[in-house]
Amino acid sequence: MKEMTAMNTERAPVSSSLAREAEVAKSNKTKSASGKESRNVWLPIGFGFLFLILWQLKIFHKLFHLELYQLPLPSAIAEAIHSNGDLLWNYSLYTGSEMIGGCLIGSAIGLLAAIIASFLPKAGKGAITLLAALNAVPIVALAPVMNNWFGDGVASKIAIVSIMTMATMAVSAYKGLRSVEPAYLELMQAYAAGRFTVFAKLRFRLALPAIFTALKINMATGIIGAIVGEFFISSRGLGFLLSDQIKLGNMPIAWSCIVIAAVLGIALYYLIQLIERFAIPWHAAQRKQAS
Template sequence: MTDKLKSTLWPLSIGVLTLLIWQLGGFHALLDLKPFQLPVPTGIASTLAQNLTKALRDCGITVSGAIVGMIIGSSIGFLIAVVATVFPKWGYGGLTVVSAFNAIPIVALSPIMNRWFSTGMGQKIGVVTVVTMAAMAINAYRGLTDLKPFSLDLMKSYAANRRTVFFRLRLPNCLPSVFTALKINITSSMIAAIVSEYFATSTSGLGFGIKDNLRKAEMAMGWSYITIAALAGIVLYLIISMVERRAVKWHASQRIK
Protein backbone atom coordinates (compact mmCIF):
# COMPACT_ATOMS: atom_id res chain seq x y z
CA MET A 1 0.00 0.00 0.00
CA THR A 2 2.90 2.36 0.77
CA ASP A 3 4.50 1.79 -2.64
CA LYS A 4 1.17 2.30 -4.42
CA LEU A 5 0.58 5.50 -2.43
CA LYS A 6 4.02 6.83 -3.33
CA SER A 7 3.54 6.00 -7.01
CA THR A 8 0.30 8.00 -6.92
CA LEU A 9 1.48 10.95 -4.84
CA TRP A 10 4.57 11.70 -6.90
CA PRO A 11 2.70 12.36 -10.18
CA LEU A 12 0.01 14.30 -8.32
CA SER A 13 2.63 16.44 -6.59
CA ILE A 14 4.32 17.23 -9.89
CA GLY A 15 0.97 18.09 -11.46
CA VAL A 16 -0.01 20.40 -8.58
CA LEU A 17 3.41 22.07 -8.68
CA THR A 18 3.11 22.63 -12.44
CA LEU A 19 -0.33 24.21 -12.04
CA LEU A 20 0.95 26.41 -9.21
CA ILE A 21 3.89 27.67 -11.28
CA TRP A 22 1.49 28.28 -14.18
CA GLN A 23 -0.96 30.15 -11.94
CA LEU A 24 1.78 32.38 -10.48
CA GLY A 25 3.03 33.35 -13.94
CA GLY A 26 6.16 31.23 -14.05
CA PHE A 27 5.53 30.03 -17.60
CA HIS A 28 4.64 33.55 -18.72
CA ALA A 29 8.00 34.85 -17.48
CA LEU A 30 9.91 31.87 -18.89
CA LEU A 31 8.33 32.01 -22.36
CA ASP A 32 7.72 35.79 -22.44
CA LEU A 33 3.96 35.37 -22.81
CA LYS A 34 1.17 37.78 -21.98
CA PRO A 35 -1.78 36.64 -19.80
CA PHE A 36 -4.18 36.81 -22.76
CA GLN A 37 -1.88 34.48 -24.75
CA LEU A 38 -1.77 31.85 -22.00
CA PRO A 39 -4.67 32.11 -19.53
CA VAL A 40 -4.00 30.97 -15.98
CA PRO A 41 -5.69 27.77 -14.70
CA THR A 42 -8.24 29.64 -12.56
CA GLY A 43 -9.33 31.67 -15.60
CA ILE A 44 -9.68 28.53 -17.69
CA ALA A 45 -11.66 26.79 -14.94
CA SER A 46 -13.96 29.80 -14.54
CA THR A 47 -14.63 29.99 -18.30
CA LEU A 48 -15.24 26.25 -18.46
CA ALA A 49 -17.72 26.41 -15.58
CA GLN A 50 -19.68 29.14 -17.38
CA ASN A 51 -19.84 27.16 -20.64
CA LEU A 52 -19.86 23.64 -19.24
CA THR A 53 -23.08 22.50 -20.93
CA LYS A 54 -21.91 23.43 -24.43
CA ALA A 55 -18.42 22.05 -23.82
CA LEU A 56 -19.78 18.71 -22.64
CA ARG A 57 -22.13 18.52 -25.63
CA ASP A 58 -19.24 19.12 -28.02
CA CYS A 59 -17.14 16.63 -26.09
CA GLY A 60 -19.85 13.99 -26.49
CA ILE A 61 -19.89 14.53 -30.26
CA THR A 62 -16.11 14.15 -30.53
CA VAL A 63 -15.88 11.17 -28.18
CA SER A 64 -18.72 9.31 -29.92
CA GLY A 65 -17.01 9.67 -33.30
CA ALA A 66 -13.67 8.66 -31.83
CA ILE A 67 -15.07 5.54 -30.14
CA VAL A 68 -17.08 4.38 -33.17
CA GLY A 69 -14.11 4.91 -35.46
CA MET A 70 -11.78 3.13 -33.03
CA ILE A 71 -14.09 0.13 -32.78
CA ILE A 72 -14.36 -0.16 -36.58
CA GLY A 73 -10.64 0.41 -37.16
CA SER A 74 -9.57 -1.96 -34.39
CA SER A 75 -11.95 -4.65 -35.62
CA ILE A 76 -10.60 -4.39 -39.17
CA GLY A 77 -7.02 -4.42 -37.87
CA PHE A 78 -7.67 -7.51 -35.75
CA LEU A 79 -9.32 -9.29 -38.69
CA ILE A 80 -6.28 -8.54 -40.86
CA ALA A 81 -4.01 -9.94 -38.14
CA VAL A 82 -6.10 -13.14 -37.98
CA VAL A 83 -5.96 -13.55 -41.77
CA ALA A 84 -2.21 -12.96 -41.75
CA THR A 85 -1.86 -15.64 -39.04
CA VAL A 86 -4.11 -18.28 -40.61
CA PHE A 87 -3.09 -17.59 -44.22
CA PRO A 88 0.46 -16.17 -44.01
CA LYS A 89 1.08 -16.06 -47.78
CA TRP A 90 -2.12 -14.11 -48.44
CA GLY A 91 -2.55 -12.09 -45.26
CA TYR A 92 0.96 -10.78 -44.63
CA GLY A 93 0.73 -8.49 -47.67
CA GLY A 94 -2.44 -6.95 -46.27
CA LEU A 95 -0.68 -6.41 -42.96
CA THR A 96 2.10 -4.55 -44.75
CA VAL A 97 -0.35 -2.34 -46.64
CA VAL A 98 -2.29 -1.45 -43.48
CA SER A 99 0.96 -0.65 -41.70
CA ALA A 100 1.77 1.78 -44.51
CA PHE A 101 -1.50 3.62 -43.81
CA ASN A 102 0.01 4.69 -40.50
CA ALA A 103 2.36 6.99 -42.41
CA ILE A 104 -0.51 9.02 -43.92
CA PRO A 105 -0.72 12.43 -42.14
CA ILE A 106 -4.06 13.16 -40.52
CA VAL A 107 -4.08 16.67 -41.99
CA ALA A 108 -3.90 15.12 -45.48
CA LEU A 109 -6.44 12.40 -44.73
CA SER A 110 -9.11 14.68 -43.24
CA PRO A 111 -9.85 16.78 -46.36
CA ILE A 112 -10.06 13.59 -48.43
CA MET A 113 -12.59 12.06 -46.04
CA ASN A 114 -14.47 15.34 -46.05
CA ARG A 115 -15.03 14.84 -49.80
CA TRP A 116 -16.05 11.21 -49.38
CA PHE A 117 -18.67 11.67 -46.64
CA SER A 118 -21.58 14.07 -46.57
CA THR A 119 -21.63 14.46 -42.79
CA GLY A 120 -19.00 15.59 -40.32
CA MET A 121 -19.55 12.48 -38.21
CA GLY A 122 -18.92 10.18 -41.19
CA GLN A 123 -15.74 12.04 -42.06
CA LYS A 124 -14.56 11.84 -38.47
CA ILE A 125 -15.26 8.12 -38.17
CA GLY A 126 -13.48 7.49 -41.48
CA VAL A 127 -10.33 9.30 -40.35
CA VAL A 128 -10.24 7.53 -36.98
CA THR A 129 -10.83 4.14 -38.66
CA VAL A 130 -7.80 4.53 -40.92
CA VAL A 131 -5.61 5.85 -38.09
CA THR A 132 -6.40 3.00 -35.68
CA MET A 133 -6.15 -0.01 -38.02
CA ALA A 134 -2.36 -0.30 -38.09
CA ALA A 135 -1.70 -0.37 -34.33
CA MET A 136 -4.24 -3.15 -33.81
CA ALA A 137 -3.09 -5.17 -36.81
CA ILE A 138 0.58 -5.09 -35.79
CA ASN A 139 0.05 -5.77 -32.09
CA ALA A 140 -2.59 -8.46 -32.61
CA TYR A 141 -0.45 -10.23 -35.19
CA ARG A 142 2.45 -10.30 -32.77
CA GLY A 143 0.25 -11.71 -30.01
CA LEU A 144 -1.19 -14.37 -32.30
CA THR A 145 2.17 -15.57 -33.62
CA ASP A 146 4.66 -14.96 -30.79
CA LEU A 147 3.95 -18.20 -28.91
CA LYS A 148 6.12 -20.12 -26.50
CA PRO A 149 7.48 -23.14 -28.42
CA PHE A 150 6.67 -25.66 -25.71
CA SER A 151 3.02 -24.55 -25.55
CA LEU A 152 2.50 -25.06 -29.28
CA ASP A 153 4.30 -28.42 -29.10
CA LEU A 154 2.06 -29.45 -26.23
CA MET A 155 -1.07 -28.63 -28.24
CA LYS A 156 0.26 -30.65 -31.18
CA SER A 157 1.07 -33.59 -28.92
CA TYR A 158 -2.61 -33.73 -27.98
CA ALA A 159 -3.55 -33.69 -31.68
CA ALA A 160 -5.29 -30.33 -31.37
CA ASN A 161 -6.65 -29.00 -34.65
CA ARG A 162 -6.07 -25.46 -35.92
CA ARG A 163 -9.37 -24.22 -34.52
CA THR A 164 -8.53 -25.46 -31.03
CA VAL A 165 -5.02 -24.02 -31.22
CA PHE A 166 -6.44 -20.64 -32.24
CA PHE A 167 -9.12 -20.35 -29.55
CA ARG A 168 -7.25 -22.09 -26.72
CA LEU A 169 -3.74 -20.81 -27.31
CA ARG A 170 -3.37 -18.02 -29.86
CA LEU A 171 -6.38 -15.91 -28.81
CA PRO A 172 -5.61 -15.87 -25.05
CA ASN A 173 -1.96 -15.15 -25.81
CA CYS A 174 -3.10 -12.26 -28.01
CA LEU A 175 -5.24 -10.47 -25.40
CA PRO A 176 -2.43 -8.45 -23.74
CA SER A 177 -1.30 -7.23 -27.15
CA VAL A 178 -4.89 -6.32 -28.07
CA PHE A 179 -5.25 -4.18 -24.95
CA THR A 180 -1.91 -2.53 -25.69
CA ALA A 181 -3.26 -1.61 -29.12
CA LEU A 182 -6.52 -0.35 -27.62
CA LYS A 183 -4.64 1.94 -25.23
CA ILE A 184 -2.65 3.31 -28.14
CA ASN A 185 -5.76 3.67 -30.28
CA ILE A 186 -7.89 5.46 -27.70
CA THR A 187 -5.44 8.37 -27.57
CA SER A 188 -4.82 8.28 -31.32
CA SER A 189 -8.57 8.27 -32.00
CA MET A 190 -9.14 11.37 -29.86
CA ILE A 191 -6.33 13.21 -31.66
CA ALA A 192 -7.60 12.10 -35.08
CA ALA A 193 -11.20 13.07 -34.26
CA ILE A 194 -10.19 16.53 -33.02
CA VAL A 195 -7.92 17.21 -36.01
CA SER A 196 -10.58 15.99 -38.45
CA GLU A 197 -13.05 18.51 -36.99
CA TYR A 198 -10.72 21.31 -38.09
CA PHE A 199 -11.58 20.45 -41.71
CA ALA A 200 -15.21 19.37 -41.25
CA THR A 201 -18.13 21.47 -42.42
CA SER A 202 -20.00 20.95 -39.15
CA THR A 203 -19.91 23.56 -36.38
CA SER A 204 -19.71 21.21 -33.41
CA GLY A 205 -17.14 19.11 -31.63
CA LEU A 206 -14.03 19.87 -29.61
CA GLY A 207 -11.86 20.39 -32.67
CA PHE A 208 -14.17 23.04 -34.11
CA GLY A 209 -14.51 24.65 -30.67
CA ILE A 210 -10.74 24.92 -30.25
CA LYS A 211 -10.25 26.32 -33.76
CA ASP A 212 -13.17 28.75 -33.55
CA ASN A 213 -12.34 30.16 -30.13
CA LEU A 214 -8.62 30.53 -30.80
CA ARG A 215 -9.44 32.22 -34.13
CA LYS A 216 -11.60 34.74 -32.26
CA ALA A 217 -8.84 35.21 -29.65
CA GLU A 218 -11.05 33.77 -26.91
CA MET A 219 -8.06 32.01 -25.42
CA ALA A 220 -9.62 30.97 -22.12
CA MET A 221 -12.50 29.23 -23.90
CA GLY A 222 -10.11 27.59 -26.34
CA TRP A 223 -8.01 26.28 -23.46
CA SER A 224 -11.14 25.05 -21.68
CA TYR A 225 -11.89 22.89 -24.73
CA ILE A 226 -8.30 21.61 -24.68
CA THR A 227 -8.77 20.74 -21.00
CA ILE A 228 -11.99 18.85 -21.71
CA ALA A 229 -10.29 16.94 -24.52
CA ALA A 230 -7.39 15.96 -22.25
CA LEU A 231 -9.71 14.83 -19.47
CA ALA A 232 -11.84 12.80 -21.90
CA GLY A 233 -8.73 11.04 -23.22
CA ILE A 234 -7.53 10.26 -19.69
CA VAL A 235 -10.92 8.86 -18.64
CA LEU A 236 -11.18 6.63 -21.73
CA TYR A 237 -7.62 5.37 -21.18
CA LEU A 238 -8.38 4.55 -17.53
CA ILE A 239 -11.54 2.66 -18.54
CA ILE A 240 -9.56 0.45 -20.93
CA SER A 241 -6.89 -0.08 -18.26
CA MET A 242 -9.54 -1.18 -15.75
CA VAL A 243 -11.02 -3.64 -18.23
CA GLU A 244 -7.53 -4.92 -19.00
CA ARG A 245 -6.81 -5.65 -15.34
CA ARG A 246 -9.85 -7.88 -15.13
CA ALA A 247 -9.59 -9.49 -18.55
CA VAL A 248 -5.90 -10.44 -18.40
CA LYS A 249 -5.26 -10.54 -14.66
CA TRP A 250 -3.37 -13.81 -15.24
CA HIS A 251 -0.72 -12.02 -17.32
CA ALA A 252 2.64 -11.08 -15.78
CA SER A 253 2.11 -7.37 -16.51
CA GLN A 254 -0.91 -7.30 -14.17
CA ARG A 255 0.69 -9.01 -11.21
CA ILE A 256 1.16 -6.87 -8.13
CA LYS A 257 4.74 -7.00 -6.90
Protein backbone atom coordinates in the same frame (compact mmCIF):
# COMPACT_ATOMS: atom_id res chain seq x y z
CA MET B 1 6.60 -41.42 26.03
CA LYS B 2 8.03 -38.68 28.23
CA GLU B 3 10.84 -38.14 25.71
CA MET B 4 8.35 -37.73 22.86
CA THR B 5 6.32 -35.26 24.92
CA ALA B 6 9.46 -33.29 25.66
CA MET B 7 10.40 -33.23 21.96
CA ASN B 8 6.92 -32.01 21.00
CA THR B 9 7.15 -29.34 23.69
CA GLU B 10 10.45 -28.15 22.25
CA ARG B 11 9.09 -28.11 18.68
CA ALA B 12 5.99 -26.10 19.63
CA PRO B 13 7.82 -22.87 20.45
CA VAL B 14 9.96 -23.24 17.33
CA SER B 15 6.95 -23.71 15.03
CA SER B 16 5.05 -20.86 16.68
CA SER B 17 8.12 -18.64 16.31
CA LEU B 18 8.36 -19.50 12.62
CA ALA B 19 4.66 -18.77 12.19
CA ARG B 20 5.09 -15.37 13.85
CA GLU B 21 8.07 -14.56 11.62
CA ALA B 22 6.08 -15.54 8.53
CA GLU B 23 3.20 -13.36 9.73
CA VAL B 24 5.51 -10.40 10.33
CA ALA B 25 7.16 -10.88 6.90
CA LYS B 26 3.73 -11.03 5.23
CA SER B 27 2.63 -7.89 7.08
CA ASN B 28 5.81 -6.05 6.07
CA LYS B 29 5.36 -7.14 2.46
CA THR B 30 1.75 -5.88 2.49
CA LYS B 31 2.83 -2.54 3.99
CA SER B 32 5.62 -2.23 1.43
CA ALA B 33 3.23 -2.96 -1.46
CA SER B 34 0.69 -0.51 -0.03
CA GLY B 35 3.37 2.18 0.33
CA LYS B 36 4.57 1.60 -3.22
CA GLU B 37 1.03 1.81 -4.59
CA SER B 38 0.44 5.00 -2.59
CA ARG B 39 3.60 6.56 -4.02
CA ASN B 40 2.58 5.58 -7.55
CA VAL B 41 -0.72 7.44 -7.03
CA TRP B 42 0.37 10.50 -5.09
CA LEU B 43 3.61 11.35 -6.89
CA PRO B 44 1.89 12.10 -10.25
CA ILE B 45 -0.88 14.01 -8.43
CA GLY B 46 1.71 16.06 -6.53
CA PHE B 47 3.63 16.77 -9.72
CA GLY B 48 0.39 17.84 -11.42
CA PHE B 49 -0.45 20.29 -8.61
CA LEU B 50 3.10 21.68 -8.71
CA PHE B 51 2.78 22.17 -12.48
CA LEU B 52 -0.53 24.04 -12.05
CA ILE B 53 0.90 26.25 -9.28
CA LEU B 54 3.91 27.22 -11.41
CA TRP B 55 1.55 27.90 -14.31
CA GLN B 56 -0.76 30.02 -12.16
CA LEU B 57 2.21 32.01 -10.81
CA LYS B 58 3.19 32.84 -14.43
CA ILE B 59 6.54 31.04 -14.13
CA PHE B 60 6.13 29.53 -17.62
CA HIS B 61 5.19 32.94 -19.02
CA LYS B 62 8.46 34.37 -17.73
CA LEU B 63 10.54 31.41 -18.89
CA PHE B 64 9.15 31.31 -22.44
CA HIS B 65 8.25 35.03 -22.77
CA LEU B 66 4.55 34.34 -23.23
CA GLU B 67 1.64 36.74 -22.84
CA LEU B 68 -1.64 35.90 -21.12
CA TYR B 69 -3.52 35.89 -24.41
CA GLN B 70 -1.08 33.21 -25.67
CA LEU B 71 -1.25 31.02 -22.55
CA PRO B 72 -4.23 31.74 -20.27
CA LEU B 73 -3.90 31.00 -16.57
CA PRO B 74 -5.50 27.84 -15.13
CA SER B 75 -7.94 30.02 -13.18
CA ALA B 76 -9.12 31.67 -16.43
CA ILE B 77 -9.51 28.27 -18.11
CA ALA B 78 -11.47 26.93 -15.12
CA GLU B 79 -13.72 29.99 -15.22
CA ALA B 80 -14.31 29.48 -18.96
CA ILE B 81 -15.24 25.82 -18.36
CA HIS B 82 -17.64 26.84 -15.57
CA SER B 83 -19.25 29.63 -17.62
CA ASN B 84 -19.67 27.48 -20.76
CA GLY B 85 -20.35 24.15 -19.07
CA ASP B 86 -23.44 23.16 -21.08
CA LEU B 87 -21.87 23.98 -24.44
CA LEU B 88 -18.61 22.18 -23.62
CA TRP B 89 -20.48 19.15 -22.28
CA ASN B 90 -22.58 18.79 -25.45
CA TYR B 91 -19.58 19.24 -27.71
CA SER B 92 -17.54 16.79 -25.62
CA LEU B 93 -20.25 14.14 -26.05
CA TYR B 94 -20.28 14.79 -29.79
CA THR B 95 -16.49 14.46 -30.14
CA GLY B 96 -16.39 11.55 -27.70
CA SER B 97 -18.92 9.59 -29.75
CA GLU B 98 -16.79 10.12 -32.87
CA MET B 99 -13.65 9.02 -31.07
CA ILE B 100 -15.09 5.95 -29.34
CA GLY B 101 -16.99 4.84 -32.46
CA GLY B 102 -13.93 5.28 -34.66
CA CYS B 103 -11.64 3.50 -32.19
CA LEU B 104 -13.95 0.52 -31.85
CA ILE B 105 -14.53 0.17 -35.60
CA GLY B 106 -10.87 0.68 -36.49
CA SER B 107 -9.69 -1.70 -33.76
CA ALA B 108 -12.21 -4.35 -34.84
CA ILE B 109 -11.10 -4.12 -38.50
CA GLY B 110 -7.42 -4.21 -37.49
CA LEU B 111 -7.98 -7.23 -35.23
CA LEU B 112 -9.88 -9.06 -37.98
CA ALA B 113 -7.06 -8.34 -40.43
CA ALA B 114 -4.50 -9.66 -37.92
CA ILE B 115 -6.51 -12.84 -37.34
CA ILE B 116 -6.81 -13.52 -41.07
CA ALA B 117 -3.11 -12.78 -41.55
CA SER B 118 -2.17 -15.17 -38.73
CA PHE B 119 -3.77 -18.05 -40.67
CA LEU B 120 -1.80 -17.06 -43.81
CA PRO B 121 1.75 -16.46 -42.48
CA LYS B 122 3.50 -15.81 -45.81
CA ALA B 123 0.92 -13.52 -47.41
CA GLY B 124 -0.31 -12.17 -44.09
CA LYS B 125 2.97 -10.57 -43.07
CA GLY B 126 3.08 -8.54 -46.29
CA ALA B 127 -0.56 -7.53 -45.89
CA ILE B 128 0.04 -6.29 -42.33
CA THR B 129 3.08 -4.31 -43.51
CA LEU B 130 0.95 -2.72 -46.22
CA LEU B 131 -1.77 -1.92 -43.69
CA ALA B 132 0.81 -0.37 -41.36
CA ALA B 133 1.66 2.09 -44.16
CA LEU B 134 -1.66 3.82 -43.38
CA ASN B 135 0.08 5.38 -40.39
CA ALA B 136 2.29 7.29 -42.81
CA VAL B 137 -0.70 9.08 -44.37
CA PRO B 138 -0.87 12.64 -42.91
CA ILE B 139 -4.12 13.24 -41.10
CA VAL B 140 -4.39 16.73 -42.62
CA ALA B 141 -4.51 15.06 -46.04
CA LEU B 142 -6.86 12.30 -44.90
CA ALA B 143 -9.46 14.54 -43.24
CA PRO B 144 -10.57 16.45 -46.39
CA VAL B 145 -10.84 13.19 -48.34
CA MET B 146 -13.05 11.57 -45.66
CA ASN B 147 -15.18 14.72 -45.42
CA ASN B 148 -15.62 14.58 -49.19
CA TRP B 149 -16.62 10.91 -49.07
CA PHE B 150 -18.88 10.86 -46.01
CA GLY B 151 -20.03 14.46 -45.67
CA ASP B 152 -19.57 16.85 -42.77
CA GLY B 153 -21.38 14.72 -40.17
CA VAL B 154 -20.22 12.19 -37.59
CA ALA B 155 -19.51 9.49 -40.20
CA SER B 156 -16.51 11.27 -41.73
CA LYS B 157 -14.85 11.79 -38.32
CA ILE B 158 -15.47 8.16 -37.36
CA ALA B 159 -13.86 7.12 -40.66
CA ILE B 160 -10.78 9.26 -39.91
CA VAL B 161 -10.35 7.78 -36.43
CA SER B 162 -10.96 4.27 -37.78
CA ILE B 163 -8.15 4.59 -40.33
CA MET B 164 -5.84 6.08 -37.69
CA THR B 165 -6.43 3.22 -35.23
CA MET B 166 -6.70 0.32 -37.66
CA ALA B 167 -2.97 -0.09 -38.34
CA THR B 168 -1.96 0.06 -34.65
CA MET B 169 -4.31 -2.77 -33.76
CA ALA B 170 -3.40 -4.86 -36.82
CA VAL B 171 0.36 -4.70 -36.19
CA SER B 172 0.13 -5.23 -32.42
CA ALA B 173 -2.44 -8.05 -32.61
CA TYR B 174 -0.57 -9.83 -35.43
CA LYS B 175 2.65 -9.75 -33.42
CA GLY B 176 0.82 -11.15 -30.39
CA LEU B 177 -0.86 -13.91 -32.41
CA ARG B 178 2.42 -15.01 -34.01
CA SER B 179 4.61 -14.69 -30.89
CA VAL B 180 3.89 -18.11 -29.44
CA GLU B 181 6.63 -20.29 -27.98
CA PRO B 182 7.30 -23.43 -30.09
CA ALA B 183 6.97 -25.64 -26.99
CA TYR B 184 3.33 -24.56 -26.60
CA LEU B 185 2.59 -25.34 -30.25
CA GLU B 186 4.26 -28.74 -29.96
CA LEU B 187 2.14 -29.52 -26.90
CA MET B 188 -1.06 -28.61 -28.77
CA GLN B 189 0.03 -30.74 -31.71
CA ALA B 190 0.66 -33.63 -29.32
CA TYR B 191 -2.98 -33.35 -28.29
CA ALA B 192 -3.99 -33.39 -31.98
CA ALA B 193 -5.47 -29.89 -31.76
CA GLY B 194 -6.62 -28.31 -35.02
CA ARG B 195 -5.67 -24.86 -36.28
CA PHE B 196 -8.83 -23.22 -34.98
CA THR B 197 -8.45 -24.87 -31.58
CA VAL B 198 -4.84 -23.70 -31.39
CA PHE B 199 -6.01 -20.20 -32.31
CA ALA B 200 -8.86 -20.07 -29.77
CA LYS B 201 -7.11 -21.80 -26.87
CA LEU B 202 -3.55 -20.57 -27.37
CA ARG B 203 -2.82 -17.83 -29.90
CA PHE B 204 -5.73 -15.50 -29.14
CA ARG B 205 -5.35 -15.91 -25.38
CA LEU B 206 -1.64 -15.08 -25.49
CA ALA B 207 -2.32 -12.13 -27.83
CA LEU B 208 -4.75 -10.44 -25.40
CA PRO B 209 -2.05 -8.30 -23.70
CA ALA B 210 -0.94 -6.97 -27.11
CA ILE B 211 -4.57 -6.32 -28.09
CA PHE B 212 -5.25 -4.34 -24.92
CA THR B 213 -2.03 -2.37 -25.43
CA ALA B 214 -3.22 -1.37 -28.90
CA LEU B 215 -6.65 -0.43 -27.51
CA LYS B 216 -5.06 1.85 -24.91
CA ILE B 217 -2.94 3.55 -27.55
CA ASN B 218 -5.96 3.94 -29.84
CA MET B 219 -8.15 5.42 -27.12
CA ALA B 220 -5.46 7.90 -26.14
CA THR B 221 -4.64 9.02 -29.68
CA GLY B 222 -8.04 8.67 -31.36
CA ILE B 223 -9.10 12.03 -29.93
CA ILE B 224 -6.52 13.66 -32.23
CA GLY B 225 -8.23 12.27 -35.34
CA ALA B 226 -11.67 13.39 -34.18
CA ILE B 227 -10.56 16.94 -33.35
CA VAL B 228 -8.44 17.45 -36.47
CA GLY B 229 -11.32 16.11 -38.59
CA GLU B 230 -13.61 18.76 -37.04
CA PHE B 231 -11.15 21.50 -37.99
CA PHE B 232 -12.05 21.21 -41.67
CA ILE B 233 -15.80 20.77 -42.05
CA SER B 234 -17.97 20.64 -38.96
CA SER B 235 -20.54 22.67 -37.07
CA ARG B 236 -20.15 20.93 -33.68
CA GLY B 237 -17.53 19.30 -31.51
CA LEU B 238 -14.45 20.31 -29.54
CA GLY B 239 -12.35 20.66 -32.69
CA PHE B 240 -14.85 23.02 -34.28
CA LEU B 241 -15.10 25.09 -31.08
CA LEU B 242 -11.31 25.15 -30.66
CA SER B 243 -10.74 26.39 -34.21
CA ASP B 244 -13.56 28.93 -33.98
CA GLN B 245 -12.42 30.42 -30.65
CA ILE B 246 -8.78 30.68 -31.79
CA LYS B 247 -9.96 32.76 -34.77
CA LEU B 248 -11.93 34.99 -32.39
CA GLY B 249 -8.98 35.28 -29.99
CA ASN B 250 -10.96 33.78 -27.10
CA MET B 251 -8.10 31.70 -25.77
CA PRO B 252 -9.56 30.60 -22.38
CA ILE B 253 -12.38 28.71 -24.16
CA ALA B 254 -9.93 27.37 -26.75
CA TRP B 255 -7.72 26.03 -23.98
CA SER B 256 -10.81 24.62 -22.27
CA CYS B 257 -11.32 22.43 -25.35
CA ILE B 258 -7.70 21.25 -25.15
CA VAL B 259 -8.01 20.41 -21.43
CA ILE B 260 -11.30 18.54 -21.89
CA ALA B 261 -9.90 16.57 -24.84
CA ALA B 262 -6.85 15.58 -22.77
CA VAL B 263 -9.02 14.51 -19.82
CA LEU B 264 -11.28 12.51 -22.16
CA GLY B 265 -8.32 10.66 -23.69
CA ILE B 266 -6.76 9.89 -20.29
CA ALA B 267 -10.10 8.70 -18.83
CA LEU B 268 -10.69 6.29 -21.71
CA TYR B 269 -7.09 5.05 -21.44
CA TYR B 270 -7.59 4.12 -17.78
CA LEU B 271 -11.00 2.60 -18.55
CA ILE B 272 -9.34 0.17 -20.97
CA GLN B 273 -6.63 -0.49 -18.37
CA LEU B 274 -9.30 -1.36 -15.80
CA ILE B 275 -11.04 -3.73 -18.23
CA GLU B 276 -7.66 -5.30 -18.99
CA ARG B 277 -7.04 -5.97 -15.30
CA PHE B 278 -10.27 -7.97 -15.05
CA ALA B 279 -9.97 -9.64 -18.47
CA ILE B 280 -6.42 -11.01 -18.14
CA PRO B 281 -5.62 -11.32 -14.41
CA TRP B 282 -3.26 -14.20 -15.27
CA HIS B 283 -0.82 -11.96 -17.16
CA ALA B 284 2.53 -11.24 -15.48
CA ALA B 285 2.02 -7.46 -15.58
CA GLN B 286 -1.33 -7.76 -13.80
CA ARG B 287 0.08 -10.11 -11.14
CA LYS B 288 2.92 -7.66 -10.54
CA GLN B 289 0.46 -4.79 -10.03
CA ALA B 290 -1.68 -6.91 -7.71
CA SER B 291 1.33 -7.89 -5.57
